Amino acid sequence: MGDPLGERGATDSVLRRVYETAGPYLDSLAARPVHDPRAAPLLAELGRADPLPDEGDGADAVVDRLLRVGTAAATHSTGPRFFHLVIGGVTPAALAADWTASMLDQNAAFRASSALATETETVALRWLRELFGLPETYGGALVASATFANFTSLACATHWWGERHGADIAADGLAGLPRMPVLSGGYVHASARKALQMLGHGRDSVEVFARDAVGRVDLDALDRRLTELRTPAVVIANAGEVNAGDFDPVADLAEIAERHGAWLHVDGAFGLFAALSPRTAHLVRGIERADSIGCDAHKWLNVPYESGFAFLREPARLGAAFGMPGAAYLPGADSPRGGYALLGPESSRRARSLPIWATLAAYGREGHRAMVERHLDLAQRLAGLVDAAPELERLAEVPLCIVCFRARPAGMREAELDDFNRRLGEALLDDGRVFAGTTVYGGRVALRPAIVNWRTTEADIDALVDVVRDLTARLAG
Numbered sequence: 001m002g003d004p005l006g007e008r009g010a011t012d013s014v015l016r017r018v019y020e021t022a023g024p025y026l027d028s029l030a031a032r033p034v035h036d037p038r039a040a041p042l043l044a045e046l047g048r049a050d051p052l053p054d055e056g057d058g059a060d061a062v063v064d065r066l067l068r069v070g071t072a073a074a075t076h077s078t079g080p081r082f083f084h085l086v087i088g089g090v091t092p093a094a095l096a097a098d099w100t101a102s103m104l105d106q107n108a109a110f111r112a113s114s115a116l117a118t119e120t121e122t123v124a125l126r127w128l129r130e131l132f133g134l135p136e137t138y139g140g141a142l143v144a145s146a147t148f149a150n151f152t153s154l155a156c157a158t159h160w161w162g163e164r165h166g167a168d169i170a171a172d173g174l175a176g177l178p179r180m181p182v183l184s185g186g187y188v189h190a191s192a193r194k195a196l197q198m199l200g201h202g203r204d205s206v207e208v209f210a211r212d213a214v215g216r217v218d219l220d221a222l223d224r225r226l227t228e229l230r231t232p233a234v235v236i237a238n239a240g241e242v243n244a245g246d247f248d249p250v251a252d253l254a255e256i257a258e259r260h261g262a263w264l265h266v267d268g269a270f271g272l273f274a275a276l277s278p279r280t281a282h283l284v285r286g287i288e289r290a291d292s293i294g295c296d297a298h299k300w301l302n303v304p305y306e307s308g309f310a311f312l313r314e315p316a317r318l319g320a321a322f323g324m325p326g327a328a329y330l331p332g333a334d335s336p337r338g339g340y341a342l343l344g345p346e347s348s349r350r351a352r353s354l355p356i357w358a359t360l361a362a363y364g365r366e367g368h369r370a371m372v373e374r375h376l377d378l379a380q381r382l383a384g385l386v387d388a389a390p391e392l393e394r395l396a397e398v399p400l401c402i403v404c405f406r407a408r409p410a411g412m413r414e415a416e417l418d419d420f421n422r423r424l425g426e427a428l429l430d431d432g433r434v435f436a437g438t439t440v441y442g443g444r445v446a447l448r449p450a451i452v453n454w455r456t457t458e459a460d461i462d463a464l465v466d467v468v469r470d471l472t473a474r475l476a477g
């Protein structure tokens with residue numbers, strides 16, 4: 001098979017194959033293990049040992065192979081029992097809209113390349129702002145992830161900081177300037193460090209002020225350091241840390257940042273969703289005073305990868321940091337044909353607004369509130385089951401959707417527990433019935449299942465506890 005032009009008629013049959021596979025696959029998720037280790041040999045069929053073919057096999061055969069290998073060997077993380085990392089699923093509306101985005105293949109860079117994508121992005125961003133109750137002044141951009149949301153936010157912070165030193169960093173870079181001070185508590189996420197690393201500040205530019213082994217922020221020490229610095233600085237507040245779902249006191253950090261004229265960035269990758277429920281909204285009190293906010297959509301909004309967003313209190317800072325003047329063939333910032341390519345790190349970009357728009361339109365504010373509150377209830381159920389199991393020990397309060405605990409079999413010495421829980425974490429992933437990962441919390445190795453998938457029900461939470469107890473008994477016995 002050669003030139004795709006010869007396959008013009010094949011589109012209908014390949015899409016039908018995908019469609020006919022999708023229904024049964026998605027229906028199977030409720031009963032399937034998260035991962036089937038027996039499917040691993042299938043991966044070789046993707047061509048591990050083969051050179052690029054001279055003659056292709058044609059779309060039908062290739063799509064058949066991909067669907068057969070994919071549905072068997074994928075990590076079924078879009079199903080209800082994947083509690084590792086913080087990974088959401090995909091709602092029906094978001095999935096259909098994502099397929100539509102691929103079918104339409106829009107370049108969401110400019111209105112000139114897609115008025116549809118630009119318009120949808122504008123609506124999606126406004127609805128997100130309204131979903132989280134942020135003031136109207138905030139404007140944003142859709143980006144690939146929370147890492148890129150942190151990057152986008154901290155790039156704007158960098159531009160602001162340069163301005164305070166009389167420099168235009170977008171034009172001239174950082175040369176000749178002092179190091180930009182960045183302060184945070186111990187909850188600061190690795191991706192914020194990565195963003196600083198990509199921006200040329202270095203990942204070790206963050207000064208961490210923690211008052212305990214868990215990483216809770218030391219407000220007084222951070223405040224004192226800002227007094228001592230007497231120069232513009234950036235403060236990162238962490239709204240939802242990954243080990244136990246705890247929050248920095250955002251309002252206190254906002255007050256400190258304002259007092260010192262510092263830029264406040266809030267990393268709310270999943271924690272921003274606390275704003276959706278009156279039960280948890282207090283956790284993000286003060287975000288409306290942030291200069292920038294980063295969040296993921298592919299986590300708790302349950303849209304496909306790659307999807308995140310950044311909000312800026314002064315949206316014009318996006319254009320200042322990410323504009324690319326001087327290319328004669330591109331629409332400029334002031335052109336009615338311009339667009340989001342000038343307001344974020346990517347130039348050509350897919351229409352990731354479509355699934356966001358669709359899921360918000362399909363389920364509305366109430367639907368998303370109900371989903372978040374179901375997850376809050378499920379997290380409390382999990383905490384209760386952990387508390388009731390004699391060989392399990394909860395290590396933290398459960399303010400949101402993460403439950404941090406460890407196995408503690410009767411008679412095992414403290415010194416043996418870290419190693420035991422590491423082995424338990426490995427055994428969980430090898431077993432595959434449920435997925436959860438380990439972390440180190442306050443110096444102790446622990447499990448930290450996170451609940452953000454719209455499909456997850458009480459039965460899945462019960463299954464998680466059953467599997468953990470089963471493997472604990474086997475490993476200890």
Ligand SMILES: *Cc1c(COP(=O)(O)O)cnc(C)c1O
Pocket residue numbers: 086145146147148189191192240241242267268269270296308
């Ligand atoms: C997941 C997460 C990130 C990074 O998100 P990606 O989507 O993986 O880039 C950043 N901060 C926090 C708090 C997170 O939970």
